[in-house]
Amino acid sequence: MMAWLDDPGTVIVLVGALVGMASTLVGTFLVLRGTSMLADAISHSIVFGIIVVWLVAHVQSGPLQIFGAALTGILTVFLTQALIHSKRVKQDAAIGLVFPLLFSIGVLLLNLYAGNVHIDTHTVLLGEIGFVWLDTVTLGGVDVPQALLAMGGMTLINALFVGLFFKELKLATFDEALARALGFAPGLLFYGLLFLTSGTAVAAFDAVGAVLFVAFVIVIPASAYLLTDSVMRMLGYGMVMSIAASVAGYALAVRWDVSIGGMMAVMTGIFLLLAFLIGPRHGVVAQVLVRRGQRGLNETRTLAVHLYNHEDSHAQQEENVVKALREHLHWSDGRARQVILRGLDQGYITQVGQMLNLTATGRALAMELLNAHERGR
Amino acid sequence: MTLMALLGDYTLQNVALGALFLGLISGVLGSFAVLRKQSLLGDTLSHAALPGICLGFIVTGARHMGSLLLGALFTGTLAALLVMALTRYSRLKTDAALGIVLSTFFALGVVLLSYIQGTGNAAQGGLDAFLFGQAAATLRSDLWVMAAITAIALILVGLCWKEFKLVCFDPGFASTQGLPVLLLETVLTVMIALAVVVGLQMVGVVLMAAMIIAPAVAARQWSRRLEVMVPLAAVFGMVAGLSGALASTLGRGLATGPLIIIVVSLLVMASLLFAPGRGLVWSWLLRVRQRRELHHQHVLTTLHRLASRHDDHAFYAEQGLLEGVHGTAVRPALKVLAQRGMVTLSTQASRQPRYWQLTLEGQQEAERILMAVEQGGASS
Numbered sequence: 142m143m144a145w146l147d148d149p150g151t152v153i154v155l156v157g158a159l160v161g162m163a164s165t166l167v168g169t170f171l172v173l174r175g176t177s178m179l180a181d182a183i184s185h186s187i188v189f190g191i192i193v194v195w196l197v198a199h200v201q202s203g204p205l206q207i208f209g210a211a212l213t214g215i216l217t218v219f220l221t222q223a224l225i226h227s228k229r230v231k232q233d234a235a236i237g238l239v240f241p242l243l244f245s246i247g248v249l250l251l252n253l254y255a256g257n258v259h260i261d262t263h264t265v266l267l268g269e270i271g272f273v274w275l276d277t278v279t280l281g282g283v284d285v286p287q288a289l290l291a292m293g294g295m296t297l298i299n300a301l302f303v304g305l306f307f308k309e310l311k312l313a314t315f316d317e318a319l320a321r322a323l324g325f326a327p328g329l330l331f332y333g334l335l336f337l338t339s340g341t342a343v344a345a346f347d348a349v350g351a352v353l354f355v356a357f358v359i360v361i362p363a364s365a366y367l368l369t370d371s372v373m374r375m376l377g378y379g380m381v382m383s384i385a386a387s388v389a390g391y392a393l394a395v396r397w398d399v400s401i402g403g404m405m406a407v408m409t410g411i412f413l414l415l416a417f418l419i420g421p422r423h424g425v426v427a428q429v430l431v432r433r434g435q436r437g438l439n440e441t442r443t444l445a446v447h448l449y450n451h452e453d454s455h456a457q458q459e460e461n462v463v464k465a466l467r468e469h470l471h472w473s474d475g476r477a478r479q480v481i482l483r484g485l486d487q488g489y490i491t492q493v494g495q496m497l498n499l500t501a502t503g504r505a506l507a508m509e510l511l512n513a514h515e516r517g518r
Numbered sequence: 519m520t521l522m523a524l525l526g527d528y529t530l531q532n533v534a535l536g537a538l539f540l541g542l543i544s545g546v547l548g549s550f551a552v553l554r555k556q557s558l559l560g561d562t563l564s565h566a567a568l569p570g571i572c573l574g575f576i577v578t579g580a581r582h583m584g585s586l587l588l589g590a591l592f593t594g595t596l597a598a599l600l601v602m603a604l605t606r607y608s609r610l611k612t613d614a615a616l617g618i619v620l621s622t623f624f625a626l627g628v629v630l631l632s633y634i635q636g637t638g639n640a641a642q643g644g645l646d647a648f649l650f651g652q653a654a655a656t657l658r659s660d661l662w663v664m665a666a667i668t669a670i671a672l673i674l675v676g677l678c679w680k681e682f683k684l685v686c687f688d689p690g691f692a693s694t695q696g697l698p699v700l701l702l703e704t705v706l707t708v709m710i711a712l713a714v715v716v717g718l719q720m721v722g723v724v725l726m727a728a729m730i731i732a733p734a735v736a737a738r739q740w741s742r743r744l745e746v747m748v749p750l751a752a753v754f755g756m757v758a759g760l761s762g763a764l765a766s767t768l769g770r771g772l773a774t775g776p777l778i779i780i781v782v783s784l785l786v787m788a789s790l791l792f793a794p795g796r797g798l799v800w801s802w803l804l805r806v807r808q809r810r811e812l813h814h815q816h817v818l819t820t821l822h823r824l825a826s827r828h829d830d831h832a833f834y835a836e837q838g839l840l841e842g843v844h845g846t847a848v849r850p851a852l853k854v855l856a857q858r859g860m861v862t863l864s865t866q867a868s869r870q871p872r873y874w875q876l877t878l879e880g881q882q883e884a885e886r887i888l889m890a891v892e893q894g895g896a897s898s
Binding site: 172175176177178180181185224227229230231233234236237238241242244245246248249252253266267352353355356359360363366367394397398399400402403404405406407409410413417423425428 | 552555556557558560561565604607608609610611613614616617618620621622624625626627628629630631632633636649650724725727728730731732734735739772773775776777779780783786790796798
């Protein structure tokens with residue numbers, strides 16, 4: 142029945158997808174709030190938390206470990222805010238001061254007690270998603286991988302949090318002042334969000350380590366943000382991308398025999414690049430097309446107005462000819478030809494020999510523009 | 519080991535020199551980064567150096583410092599340009615762009631690292647030491663590379679000092695003066711990549727961020743002049759680098775990178791607390807002193823009011839009465855005021871309870887305070 146749990150590949154892909162989904166749920170709001178780098182800070186400083194929790198309570202997994210180590214994430218945010226509040230340090234510098242210190246202390250402690258802990262400094266940064274299926278706990282007679290349980294739990298909690306406070310989170314993200322005025326305590330909500338981010342980082346730590354986690358929590362929501370304006374859809378796209386990154390990353394990593402976690406994170410980067418380049422409306426290509434379309438429309442309008450101005454006048458014979466466009470509108474021959482062709486195509490003008498005549502729609506276009514201009518006065 | 523023997527140790531000399539170079543370049547270049555609110559760019563660029571190191575190794579097939587650093591410089595610069603492109607041509611904010619480039623470049627580095635390890639090239643040993651730095655493995659030849667990079671960066675800063683300064687503090691004015699602001703900003707950014715490259719051997723890619731930020735933030739507390747801040751940051755950087763590197767030679771398992779970062783963080787804390795003028799301790803003391811002074815003035819004016827209500831400028835106020843108004847904190851206040859000659863104790867010193875009287879001087883002072891308050895001006 143649970144045979145799929147014995148297949149390492151399935152477990153790895155599942156854990157990867159869950160890391161992505163849990164991170165997307167919280168990361169979406171971090172990216173929208175403009176506090177993405179806090180995720181970077183948190184994911185580094187939980188190393189300190191993990192080692193301290195181990196030294197104090199001798200647990201390396203489970204709810205207690207996640208909760209305890211996640212407190213360091215909150216500590217990071219708190220210390221950063223305190224530094225900013227002292228007005229001696231700017232926000233970006235404050236972030237960059239706190240987490241390296243906590244991370245350094247964590248790494249040193251790890252080095253000193255290396256013999257007793259299952260993680261080494263290498264794993265701290267990179268994780269070992271390839272081995273997550275080895276570490277199992279027995280649940281109802283079935284051996285379930287520890288990481289799967291932890292990530293599944295965090296995904297559920299995050300989904301519950303976002304689901305319960307969806308409206309409040311949206312309000313606090315887009316209009317913090319209004320949220321505060323309405324009594325929604327956006328600060329508290331924000332800390333809740335960051336606490337869950339820390340918890341997710343701790344749960345994902347064994348699988349993807351401190352730095353690769355950042356890719357899941359920032360890059361996927363950022364890619365989704367480039368694709369849509371709706372928060373709901375951002376979350377949906379994020380889920381799909383998480384699964385896709387996990388599946389494709391695993392397949393490529395096995396094929397090329399490289400780091401699985403690294404490859405999954407690289408896939409998120411590729412999604413972002415695609416969204417950045419060819420995303421609808423906000424993508425670079427889409428923007429270039431929009432700009433080009435607008436330029437074309439402007440040229441057609443210019444031509445229509447020019448023809449309209451000289452229609453039925455005595456200068457019509459010399460103004461409304463192809464040749465005049467170069468001198469009077471300063472268009473090159475190639476450009477003039479293009480504009481004329483487009484105008485003919487779209488039915489704004491007709492051409493008789495060298496003479497250009499407006500059609501009814503062309504005249505309407507010109508008048509619409511001129512009337513708008515008149516009204517503007 | 520005596521101090522002389524310690525100084526004569528070959529490895530230690532290398533480590534110390536390397537740490538000095540690192541402190542120097544990151545202090546100087548970090549100052550500009552912090553002032554331009556680009557602190558976290560150092561974090562991104564240092565993470566982005568990892569794929570470059572791997573590429574340098576893959577291309578040359580050897581662990582030669584020069585080629586690895588060239589690779590790091592290449593991907594670092596690429597990362598900086600990508601951050602600029604993402605913020606300029608997409609709707610993403612700077613922090614998101616920084617996080618994106620940081621994590622994906624690092625992921626690429628991880629993939630390349632695992633690829634190299636899979637090829638079984640014997641020379642790859644210790645390539646992942648660049649994650650946390652490995653000062654003890656510094657060779658004399660590495661030092662030459664680091665020294666050259668540091669020299670280039672310092673000469674550039676020296677040559678363009680005025681221009682960089684202007685770009686940091688008022689880029690708008692700089693561009694009206696006809697300075698190529700975009701070019702200068704790009705140069706400053708690429709130079710951060712240079713600093714990162716020097717730090718890779720000493721503190722590794724992950725902790726380099728703090729090396730860029732911390733010495734500059736510490737130096738900023740001591741001076742508001744760039745001419746002072748930059749050299750001071752360099753000194754802080756060198757002190758931290760040297761002491762961290764030396765401490766790491768004391769025992770096994772003490773990685774250089776984290777130790778250097780802890781030292782430099784201590785320097786930041788000390789500066790935040792004790793720097794003259796800006797230090798938190800001084801401003802706290804100042805606040806306490808001001809609050810006490812205000813209390814003294816309150817007591818003085820209360821005495822004055824009591825006297826004028828009784829139409830008796832030599833009015834004796836019972837201490838219990840004053841305590842009723844100001845609390846028992848009035849006792850030390852009265853003592854201080856008495857020392858200053860503003861109030862006197864009743865001549866019958868044996869009389870219990872005690873009675874206080876304003877002196878002529880105290881009367882004038884109280885009137886001066888009340889006048890100042892009435893005029894709405896701040897009294898000092």
